[in-house]
Amino acid sequence: MTFSSAYPLPNLPQSNHKRVVILGGGFAGLQLAKKLSGKPYQVVLLDKNNYHQFQPLFYQVATSALEPSAISFPLRKIFHHSKNVTFRMTEVESISPDEKRVFTKMGFVDFDYLVLAMGADTNYFGIENIKQKSTPMKSVSEALYIRNRIIANYEKAINTQDENEKRALMNIVIVGGGPTGVELAGAMAELRNRILPKDYPELDFHQMQVILAEAGESLLAGMTPQASAHALKYLKNLGVEVIFKAAVTDYDGLTVKVKNYPNFNSRTLVWAAGVKPNAVDGIHADQVAGNGRLLVNEFNQLAGADYIFALGDQCLMASEDYPRGHPQVAQVAIQQATNLAKNLVSLHKNQPLRPFKYKDLGSMATVGKKLAVVDLPFIRFQGFFAWVTWLFVHLMAILGVRNKLFILLNWAWNYFSFDVSLRLLIRPRMVKDHESKELVEDKD
Numbered sequence: 419m420t421f422s423s424a425y426p427l428p429n430l431p432q433s434n435h436k437r438v439v440i441l442g443g444g445f446a447g448l449q450l451a452k453k454l455s456g457k458p459y460q461v462v463l464l465d466k467n468n469y470h471q472f473q474p475l476f477y478q479v480a481t482s483a484l485e486p487s488a489i490s491f492p493l494r495k496i497f498h499h500s501k502n503v504t505f506r507m508t509e510v511e512s513i514s515p516d517e518k519r520v521f522t523k524m525g526f527v528d529f530d531y532l533v534l535a536m537g538a539d540t541n542y543f544g545i546e547n548i549k550q551k552s553t554p555m556k557s558v559s560e561a562l563y564i565r566n567r568i569i570a571n572y573e574k575a576i577n578t579q580d581e582n583e584k585r586a587l588m589n590i591v592i593v594g595g596g597p598t599g600v601e602l603a604g605a606m607a608e609l610r611n612r613i614l615p616k617d618y619p620e621l622d623f624h625q626m627q628v629i630l631a632e633a634g635e636s637l638l639a640g641m642t643p644q645a646s647a648h649a650l651k652y653l654k655n656l657g658v659e660v661i662f663k664a665a666v667t668d669y670d671g672l673t674v675k676v677k678n679y680p681n682f683n684s685r686t687l688v689w690a691a692g693v694k695p696n697a698v699d700g701i702h703a704d705q706v707a708g709n710g711r712l713l714v715n716e717f718n719q720l721a722g723a724d725y726i727f728a729l730g731d732q733c734l735m736a737s738e739d740y741p742r743g744h745p746q747v748a749q750v751a752i753q754q755a756t757n758l759a760k761n762l763v764s765l766h767k768n769q770p771l772r773p774f775k776y777k778d779l780g781s782m783a784t785v786g787k788k789l790a791v792v793d794l795p796f797i798r799f800q801g802f803f804a805w806v807t808w809l810f811v812h813l814m815a816i817l818g819v820r821n822k823l824f825i826l827l828n829w830a831w832n833y834f835s836f837d838v839s840l841r842l843l844i845r846p847r848m849v850k851d852h853e854s855k856e857l858v859e860d861k862d
Contacts, residue, residue: 427525431504433460436530438762439520441510441698443470443493446730446751447535453759455500458766462527464520468493468507471558472816474748475825477598479561480568480688481605483832486558488824491817510536512699515723531725531762534698534712535755538731538746541692551671552689555598564688568606571685576620586683588626591674593666594690595632596639597783600649602688603630604785607656628657629684631664631676633691638791640745641781645791648800652785666691693746695732707734711743716773718758729754735774744776753777784808787833 435458440447443465451463472489479486497503508524513532520527540554553564568590575587590606592599607628615623630637630653636646637653637660653660661679666687668675674682695710705713705721711734713721718733720726730751734743744750754774761771780794782804790805792798799807809829816822 425525427506427508427522427527430462430506430527431460433502435460435502436766437462437528438531438533439464439527439529440533440535441465441520442535442537442696443467443505444473444535444537444730444751445748446537446755447533448493448496449752449755450533450535450729450759451503452496453756454762455497455503457502457759457763459502459531459762461503462529463493463497463503463505464508464510464522464527465493465505466507466509468505470496470817473556474597474812474815476555476558476561477602477605479558480555480564480602481609482565482569483605484825484828486562488821488828489816490558491821496817510698514700515726518725531727531765533758534720534726534728534732535730535751536696536698536732537751538693538695540689541694542689543692545666545668548666548669548687548689551669552593552687554689555602556693564686567686572614572618572621576618582683584621585625585627586672587685588621588623589629589682589684590627590686590688591629591631591666591682591684592688592690593631594692595630595634595637595660595662596690597781598690599630599632599688600637600653600783600785602690603628603653603658603660604656604789607653607658608786611657627659627682627684629659629661629682631661631666631674631679633663633665635662638781638783640747641783641791641793642798644798645781645783645793645800648791649783649785652789656786656789693731707743709734717761717771718754718774727758729758740776747781749779750776782808782811 437460439462440451441464443463448470451461454461469490469492475484475489478484493505497505508522511521511523513520518529520529540556542549553567555561555564571587575584578584592603610623610626610628637649638646650660664679665677666674667677669687672683674684674687707713712728712732714728714733714735718727718729720728731746736743753776757772757774764771778795782792784790784805788802788805790808791800792804792807813822813826816825
């Protein structure tokens with residue numbers, strides 16, 4: 419069946435309450451929908467996927483430590499007992515602020531209040547070859563693709579006689595020294611050091627390079643110098659080659675060109691160097707900052723449109739403490755969503771709005787087994803205790819008791835067995851139905 423955005427989104431429940439339409443089921447959108455559950459609004463949550471993805475653990479899917487379903491949670495299940503929250507899986511095509519209407523591939527939906535919470539995507543900084551040839555890690559499917567790519571490369575490496583090609587298949591280059599790059603580099607080094615040689619004894623893993631390229635002068639730029647220094651030490655001890663002032667300028671699928679360094683050969687380039695906000699048609703140019711983030715006031719209201727709000731990675735709220743906007747991290751998104759939920763209730767009661775004030779709860783990153791760095795507002799620490807803290811915080815943040823238990827058991831098994839059990843090469847297959855071809859991914 420073909421839908422048109424010229425018709426209303428089918429089967430939306432009727433309500434006497436004002437309608438809040440939320441675009442995006444990430445940290446911000448999901449938090450807002452949960453906080454508005456049971457409140458005097460009709461809430462319509464739209465997302466192109468029917469599940470919430472826990473982004474901080476994507477790298478563990480990519481390195482076979484967790485299966486995709488462990489860090490994903492069905493959005494519909496979250497709202498089983500909510501009478502005023504409706505979810506629809508569809509892709510947004512554009513918005514019309516004047517009509518107060520959102521156009522999607524399944525039809526349009528009208529709103530009284532609109533919340534833009536579509537997060538961010540990979541930023542390739544205009545380098546088209548890297549966009550085409552590298553692999554990002556901004557979704558569960560991309561993390562699963564990296565896992566398949568790495569395992570497939572080792573299977574190919576066993577069967578090639580060309581030593582240069584064999585090393586290129588084994589090498590991995592990771593671009594970006596933020597938490598994603600650091601955590602992925604550490605996990606890949608541990609795979610190389612402990613696990614892959616048992617699976618592929620025919621290969622010489624002493625020749626395999628794990629290279630982390632950072633364009634700046636330090637790792638974990640948003641954390642303290644102590645955290646950066648310890649992360650660097652941990653990575654070097656694991657055998658990761660960390661290079662600084664190393665802007666990657668081009669990649670053809672084999673040769674990685676790096677400013678100030680010789681070229682590297684690798685069949686796997688993971689791009690974790692930056693993010694850019696997801697855009698939506700219908701926003702005026704004067705509502706967008708130079709970096710693509712949407713300009714909002716202290717109440718997260720879009721400039722010139724007080725009935726449209728933007729949250730998290732999509733918005734730029736300049737303040738005395740954050741003149742260039744808040745960091746694009748999950749805690750900002752969650753706190754802004756919580757504050758907006760209170761303000762929407764205040765709007766319903768004709769009460770004054772409460773300005774957003776970010777409370778920095780700290781940052782952390784794990785580098786490997788028993789190796790992590792933690793920066794809290796009142797204390798900073800590294801090593802084993804930091805690793806345990808990282809495990810606990812991320813476990814508590816996962817949705818669903820089943821997922822928490824499954825992840826805990828996987829972590830425990832990996833800790834005591836020095837092994838990961840999900841090194842499966844699962845290829846997508848093409849399924850043709852009566853109307854179209856769909857890409858269907860087999861489950862773990």
